[in-house]
Amino acid sequence: MFAIGCIQSRSCHTDACPTGVATQDPVRQRALVVPDKAERVYRYHANTIHMLSEMMGAAGLSHPSQITADLLMTRDTNGQAVPFSSKETTLEQGALLGSLEHVERLPEPFASHWVAADASRFGVERLA
Numbered sequence: 001m002f003a004i005g006c007i008q009s010r011s012c013h014t015d016a017c018p019t020g021v022a023t024q025d026p027v028r029q030r031a032l033v034v035p036d037k038a039e040r041v042y043r044y045h046a047n048t049i050h051m052l053s054e055m056m057g058a059a060g061l062s063h064p065s066q067i068t069a070d071l072l073m074t075r076d077t078n079g080q081a082v083p084f085s086s087k088e089t090t091l092e093q094g095a096l097l098g099s100l101e102h103v104e105r106l107p108e109p110f111a112s113h114w115v116a117a118d119a120s121r122f123g124v125e126r127l128a
């Protein structure tokens with residue numbers, strides 16, 4: 001999104017995107033010069049792949065499939081670096097396809113997120 005000019009004005013849903021990225025308005029669409037943005041997107045992805053290969057090389061890996069949650073670090077609430085695998089919560093296949101009456105059986109944070117989900121709107125107000 002940044003590579004094609006998104007400035008995060010967060011008005012995608014209004015059809016008034018100031019950069020022409022997310023609009024059906026032909027006048028606003030003129031702000032998005034496709035040949036220029038195509039080159040930017042190409043360079044963005046080329047650099048992403050380059051940096052991924054450098055990080056994998058530094059970690060002694062030869063394929064992205066070797067990247068696991070044990071190798072990726074985050075910080076816990078005390079500021080200590082911990083592997084993502086220590087925070088990993090998994091769901092059984094199909095666990096989110098059942099009725100909401102069994103939502104309490106879902107592990108957190110899935111349960112609270114699932115209850116807060118609403119197909120009619122965007123937003124996270126009910127999570128607060």
Ligand code: SF4
Nearest residue numbers: 006007009010012017
């Ligand atoms: S309205 Fe356009 S510029 Fe704003 S966030 Fe959406 S895509 Fe990005």
